[in-house]
Amino acid sequence: MPEFTDLLFYGLAALTLGFGFLTVANPFSRNPVTNAMFLVLTIISMAGLFVLLHAFFLAAIQVLVYAGAVMVLFLFVIMLLDLPEENRRQIKTLTLGLGTIAVAAIAGIFIKAISHAAPLAASDRWLDGETKPLGKILFETYLLPFEILSLLLLVAMVGVILLSKKDLK
Amino acid sequence: MFDWLNYNPTAAFVVFSALKIGIAFGVVMTMVAYAVLVERKVSAFIQDRVGPNRTAPPLALKIPFVGRFLQGLGIFQPMADGLKFILKEDFTPSYVRTIYFWLAPAIAVIPALLTIAVIPFGSMLGSEKMVIADLNVGILYTFGIVSLGVYGIVLAGWSSNSKYPFLGGIRSTSQMISYEIAMGMSVIAVFMMVGDLNLSRIVEYQSGGLHHWLVWRQPLAFVIFLVSAFAETNRLPFDLPESESELVGGYHTEYSSMKFALFFLGEYANMIASSAMMVTLFFGGWQPLWGAAPAGSVFAGLTHILWFLAKLVAFMVLFIWVRWMLPRFRYDQLMDLGWRRFIPLALANILATAIGLGLYSLASN
Numbered sequence: 057m058p059e060f061t062d063l064l065f066y067g068l069a070a071l072t073l074g075f076g077f078l079t080v081a082n083p084f085s086r087n088p089v090t091n092a093m094f095l096v097l098t099i100i101s102m103a104g105l106f107v108l109l110h111a112f113f114l115a116a117i118q119v120l121v122y123a124g125a126v127m128v129l130f131l132f133v134i135m136l137l138d139l140p141e142e143n144r145r146q147i148k149t150l151t152l153g154l155g156t157i158a159v160a161a162i163a164g165i166f167i168k169a170i171s172h173a174a175p176l177a178a179s180d181r182w183l184d185g186e187t188k189p190l191g192k193i194l195f196e197t198y199l200l201p202f203e204i205l206s207l208l209l210l211v212a213m214v215g216v217i218l219l220s221k222k223d224l225k
Numbered sequence: 226m227f228d229w230l231n232y233n234p235t236a237a238f239v240v241f242s243a244l245k246i247g248i249a250f251g252v253v254m255t256m257v258a259y260a261v262l263v264e265r266k267v268s269a270f271i272q273d274r275v276g277p278n279r280t281a282p283p284l285a286l287k288i289p290f291v292g293r294f295l296q297g298l299g300i301f302q303p304m305a306d307g308l309k310f311i312l313k314e315d316f317t318p319s320y321v322r323t324i325y326f327w328l329a330p331a332i333a334v335i336p337a338l339l340t341i342a343v344i345p346f347g348s349m350l351g352s353e354k355m356v357i358a359d360l361n362v363g364i365l366y367t368f369g370i371v372s373l374g375v376y377g378i379v380l381a382g383w384s385s386n387s388k389y390p391f392l393g394g395i396r397s398t399s400q401m402i403s404y405e406i407a408m409g410m411s412v413i414a415v416f417m418m419v420g421d422l423n424l425s426r427i428v429e430y431q432s433g434g435l436h437h438w439l440v441w442r443q444p445l446a447f448v449i450f451l452v453s454a455f456a457e458t459n460r461l462p463f464d465l466p467e468s469e470s471e472l473v474g475g476y477h478t479e480y481s482s483m484k485f486a487l488f489f490l491g492e493y494a495n496m497i498a499s500s501a502m503m504v505t506l507f508f509g510g511w512q513p514l515w516g517a518a519p520a521g522s523v524f525a526g527l528t529h530i531l532w533f534l535a536k537l538v539a540f541m542v543l544f545i546w547v548r549w550m551l552p553r554f555r556y557d558q559l560m561d562l563g564w565r566r567f568i569p570l571a572l573a574n575i576l577a578t579a580i581g582l583g584l585y586s587l588a589s590n
Binding site for chain 1: 325360361362365366368369370371372373375376379380383391394395398399401402405422
């Protein structure tokens with residue numbers, strides 16, 4: 057008899073994959089809003105997976121930032137642009153080939169990473185729920201990369217504002 | 226009678242959690258119904274009217290003395306309102322996007338109710354903690370769930386497929402996202418003082434009486450949180466998503482019957498949730514004015530729950546009072562207040578708190 061958490065994991069993983077598939081290739085609807093909503097569901101099921109890993113902070117942030125803010129803005133833009141339903145595109149051989157290569161490359165990286173990873177029980181659980189250890193890691197061990205990343209984000213933001221202003225004085 | 230529960234912790238957990246969920250849900254629903262009545266009575270008082278004083282089920286007037294009095298208070302009004310919502314024709318216009326039109330009211334209600342799960346509404350009752358889920362990241366959970374509430378409104382506006390609801394939906398999206406930032410930032414200062422995200426721990430930190438409440442130590446954070454709560458719940462003076470004078474009914478223009486009632490219910494449940502958050506974060510949660518340790522007896526436990534409810538009701542009345550006293554903001558004023566006043570203020574508050582805490586730890590070493 058499998059553990060309850062195992063069942064939860066397989067359930068959530070199946071949901072994540074299913075919703076993810078419906079986000080990119082929904083056979084029932086070509087409406088962009090529907091796709092965006094399925095992406096929200098994907099994000100929420102992924103937050104569930106984080107909870108199973110005891111990474112409660114990450115789970116909460118995942119929902120708060122991605123589902124609660126980023127996706128709302130996506131939806132906002134889609135609705136304002138009033139996009140028509142997308143037509144089914146003819147799949148070209150070149151696109152198919154390039155897509156396959158890209159997916160294979162990512163899959164290769166994943167498989168390599170997973171085969172090298174220690175099983176969960178052995179790895180130390182420093183992400184365990186509490187925010188304190190996470191903060192310590194971010195602001196002590198990885199302070200420089202963290203600051204560089206925030207600077208990058210700031211630059212991107214300023215760049216977007218600059219680009220979206222049509223008439224600069 | 227409950228001996229078997231002591232031998233089986235899993236069963237005890239399931240039974241007690243189910244009980245707590247059931248009771249909390251029932252209390253919230255009743256509060257929503259009566260909040261509507263209070264809203265009508267308070268507005269009547271402010272506008273020098275009488276308010277609902279006619280409804281009475283058959284036989285209720287036969288109760289000696291009390292019957293007439295209860296009728297005058299409008300105690301029976303919520304029943305009539307509820308019945309009316311259920312019995313009215315549920316009309317779906319032909320031009321709407323049906324699936325989203327049906328989903329939207331549900332999506333608007335669910336997050337409001339989910340928030341209640343992490344609020345410690347009492348200390349202890351017997352050996353049970355009076356909180357449904359004592360999460361370590363309690364407050365982040367609340368913000369995460371609250372941020373999902375906007376989907377109900379935005380989908381309602383879009384799926385109605387007509388102009389006024391759409392404008393209402395768009396307005397609400399930008400409003401809620403803007404004020405969520407200010408709200409979240411105002412709370413960061415509170416975490417920094419307490420050093421924990423767990424809501425029970427935040428209540429514990431405020432034990433010791435009135436003067437230990439965080440509202441005195443973080444007054445700015447409280448003001449920002451309070452005003453943002455008005456914006457997040459779409460209440461006047463920030464009810465631009467449904468401003469009647471320009472948008473008919475805003476996002477719920479095309480809704481009728483129980484679907485409309487669900488939006489209403491969501492709004493009031495949201496008010497209850499934000500009031501509960503303010504009580505927990507700034508006003509000592511379930512603690513009486515003179516402070517108390519977690520209850521040892523059932524009686525003390527019940528008084529703590531009553532204290533929590535009393536503070537909650539005080540905030541609900543504040544919400545209602547403000548609605549009938551202040552005129553509506555203009556949209557650009559609303560955005561200006563959120564982005565150019567509150568966010569810088571909240572950031573300054575975080576910085577000031579950090580400096581204060583740093584100096585304090587230096588001085589105490």
